[in-house]
Amino acid sequence: MAVVEARELEQRRGTRKILHGVSFSVGAGVTGLLGPNGAGKTTLLETLTTLLPPSSGSLVVLGVDAGERRTRQEIRRRTGFLPQNFGYPSNFRVIDLVEYAAWSKGVPRGRISELAHEAIRDVDLAEVEKRPLRALSGGMLRRAGIASAIVHRPPLLILDEPTVGLDPQQRTQFRELVLSLSARTSVLLSTHLTEDISVVCESVLVLNEGRIAFDGSVRRLSELGHGEAAQAAAHGDRVTQTALERGYDKVVTSV
Numbered sequence: 001m002a003v004v005e006a007r008e009l010e011q012r013r014g015t016r017k018i019l020h021g022v023s024f025s026v027g028a029g030v031t032g033l034l035g036p037n038g039a040g041k042t043t044l045l046e047t048l049t050t051l052l053p054p055s056s057g058s059l060v061v062l063g064v065d066a067g068e069r070r071t072r073q074e075i076r077r078r079t080g081f082l083p084q085n086f087g088y089p090s091n092f093r094v095i096d097l098v099e100y101a102a103w104s105k106g107v108p109r110g111r112i113s114e115l116a117h118e119a120i121r122d123v124d125l126a127e128v129e130k131r132p133l134r135a136l137s138g139g140m141l142r143r144a145g146i147a148s149a150i151v152h153r154p155p156l157l158i159l160d161e162p163t164v165g166l167d168p169q170q171r172t173q174f175r176e177l178v179l180s181l182s183a184r185t186s187v188l189l190s191t192h193l194t195e196d197i198s199v200v201c202e203s204v205l206v207l208n209e210g211r212i213a214f215d216g217s218v219r220r221l222s223e224l225g226h227g228e229a230a231q232a233a234a235h236g237d238r239v240t241q242t243a244l245e246r247g248y249d250k251v252v253t254s255v
């Protein structure tokens, strides 16, 4: 079953149209969202999480109409969102961040502590739960952010460029975490890193200049690049891109 269904979805920022009538659906597992800078990825994610109401078109998230003001709250309660940059009070510890997130998502008071500890265990931060966030490494901070995004056990988790600034080891840990979470929640992962997509995603959406340039399996996008790679090799050119990167380049330059 689709967790997100968008039909002819448009989004504006001020007078500028950013999303030009996009139609797609997101199902189970991990779906990647790729696109050049300024393509509209963050705008799309902020629309899915109801931070921005759709300008026009239809958007249904977890069976709920995101265009309806009175039902938007339900979408917020049932989605988890890790924005690109998340702020927090300087004295907050890991446990404070996650408990606060649980409270803001409407978790009943009596269950906040239990669910917060569980989410912190899920992201493997139990040993540092009393440590101030400002004292964590970039990778740990990102995991604390994920704990706060999953504490209310959302069926849809949206991650906006979560691997920026992480070292290779932290990226590996992050990918393992996303894969394990995907057994119980659909994940939409926006990233610039095709490696992240090839390792954790089954399907991928490519957004370019506010339009869907590709919607399909990661394998299919790689296949689009295979022909290009073979051609380059036949010409004796050095191959500097993976097939997935070539497939991606092909769909964003063929508009």
Ligand SMILES: Nc1ncnc2c1ncn2[C@@H]1O[C@H](COP(=O)(O)OP(=O)(O)OP(=O)(O)O)[C@@H](O)[C@H]1O
Residues within 6 Å of the ligand: 013, 014, 018, 035, 036, 037, 038, 039, 040, 041, 042, 043, 044
């Ligand atoms: N708050 C805003 N007000 C006006 N325009 C905005 C705002 N936020 C983004 N934009 C514009 O909307 C367009 C899409 O931006 P968006 O951040 O959604 O793209 P993106 O694909 O996430 O880019 P990046 O990969 O650089 O994060 C850009 O041209 C950007 O300048």
